[in-house]
Amino acid sequence: MILISKENTIIKDKLQITGSKSESNRLLLLNQLFQNALTLENVSNSEDSQLMAKALANTSDLIDIHHAGTAMRFLTAFYSIQEGRSVTLTGSDRMKQRPIGVLVDALNQLGADITYLENQGFPPLKINGKKITTSSITIPANVSSQYISALMLIGTQLENGLTIILEGKIISVPYIQMTIQLLNKIGVKAEMNGQEIKVEYTPKIESNILQVESDWSSASYFYSLIALSPNSEVTISTYFEDSLQGDSALQTIYKDHFGVESTFDNGKLTLKNIPDFNYSDVITLDLNNTPDIAQTIATTCVGLGLKCHLTGLETLKIKETDRLIALQNELTKFGAIVVITEDSLTIKGYNIFEETPILATYNDHRMAMCMAPLAVKYPIKIENEMVVEKSYPTFWEDWKQLGFAIKNL
Structure with missing residues (x-):
């Protein structure tokens, strides 16, 4: 288990991300x-x-x-x-x-x-x-x-x-x-x-x-991090605007709903906040074509205290774990009121939470990584953190480079 936290919420850095x-x-x-x-x-x-x-x-x-x-x-x-x-x-x-x-x-x-x-x-x-x-x-x-x-x-x-x-x-x-x-x-x-x-x-x-273009699913965690970190900017490589990967829809989703702008320069993708961005009361998305970024989007909503209704998630039940149940269990620890069906997840509101959450990963790499950006808001504990090796072995090293304190417990 690790304890992950960050004192300075402003982030400025450059990283190379592994291939898709x-x-x-x-x-x-x-x-x-x-x-x-x-x-x-x-x-x-x-x-x-x-x-x-x-x-x-x-x-x-x-x-x-x-x-x-x-x-x-x-x-x-x-x-x-x-x-x-x-x-x-x-x-x-x-x-x-x-x-x-x-x-x-x-x-x-x-x-x-x-x-x-x-x-x-x-x-x-x-x-x-x-x-x-x-x-x-x-x-x-x-x-x-x-x-x-x-x-x-x-x-x-x-x-x-x-x-x-x-x-x-x-x-x-x-x-x-x-x-x-x-x-x-x-x-x-x-x-x-x-x-x-x-x-x-x-x-x-x-x-x-x-x-091989770098992995857009992995990029999602940086989109989430910038969305939760005002006045921040991160550049990640190697990415292209006309990507083959469906998860490149992150560009539009995070610009329209979370105020994160994407700019490209010779394979380098820079993410930064859009000033004075106005959030919707409820974020409604059909993620039928991009189910692998659903966990990140739901977690971003929790970090910003936003309500959401995410559909098209039927395949999440047969992944490394039943990701809908896992999300409901873990996001509730942040006070979120989460309702799931066979193919949807809805965050209806929030209760107050006080203690540092201990988050389970269910032997699912994406459960570990999607929760990490929340550490820019408050300290969190993550169990079985090395499950990230399944898709992104250097994840925690990159997070340290971004200024996060990670302590083994």
């Missing part, structure tokens, strides 16, 4: 599929991406990806097309509680050979790699975009290509678009028209050097 975990994991898999034709720069140093790279290099028949959810989904698809190879794909206890049935059903319908070793619909999995020739699959659209992206990535290697038909309301569209744009960037023809995605068979690609 989402982009890195897609590109690591594509590089493996295309015999290392890509040279990748600024790859994420997150634990998730390290586990992904380690698994791809592992030649044994047991692959343990611990609690890396993206790796579990992408590797399930990857190993299903490795002809002649059989693997057991497993993970942490929490990973064994995270559903994967929709993806496994889709792959098996395409012709894969995947079975469950413990509970139906959940890891661990036994995967016998096969040649897949079926070229079309229909799946529900309201599932994790990682299932859809996993299918798209291996579609590049199916000799008849792959058409994915999505039924119902599509969620997390920007992550699907990210996969399409990365495929296009390396020379794969892929497109999305309405409810249909098509990926063309691509036996080989040209050698290419790609720079």
Whole structure:
């Protein structure tokens, strides 16, 4: 457990942020599929991406990806097309509680050979790699975009290509678009028209050097920090205004609702306060396309004493923890009156709180990081703080550089 606090609330600094975990994991898999034709720069140093790279290099028949959810989904698809190879794909206890049935059903319908070793619909999995020739699959659209992206990535290697038909309301569209744009960037023809995605068979690609943009989800904590710190400014690298990442919506959300302005200069993103900003009585946002920044936004509202109504959060229940329940539990410790449903979070008002909150992290990196900006307002204690290694290993070092006092308890 750590105690984190800050005496001077004005912040002026510059930081380099690690590459996007989402982009890195897609590109690591594509590089493996295309015999290392890509040279990748600024790859994420997150634990998730390290586990992904380690698994791809592992030649044994047991692959343990611990609690890396993206790796579990992408590797399930990857190993299903490795002809002649059989693997057991497993993970942490929490990973064994995270559903994967929709993806496994889709792959098996395409012709894969995947079975469950413990509970139906959940890891661990036994995967016998096969040649897949079926070229079309229909799946529900309201599932994790990682299932859809996993299918798209291996579609590049199916000799008849792959058409994915999505039924119902599509969620997390920007992550699907990210996969399409990365495929296009390396020379794969892929497109999305309405409810249909098509990926063309691509036996080989040209050698290419790609720079992974820094992680916009990680940037969210700096947006929150500036929102809570009047007369402050921070510059973070490497970010681009026309990002592939859906969470770059932070630019608009934090400008319109929290008075944080974004300016770009050759890959450097500077965040600063808009003077005399007027806040809304209630902040209402549909975060269907950007669920990973919901925790940060809710916490920013608490730091500013604002009411909010956040919707489009159905996927938060199947993340590292049930993030809706976790947010309700922890934000209540700051006096917030929080109401949750299956897909929404509402802060209706505030009660007075006095003692220094002790915040649980639920083995969820984003629960630890989204709470940290509140320390600019009052001292807080955070349990299991090293869970941040999953996506942002240098988080606490960067926070110290910004002038926060962090004490181990």
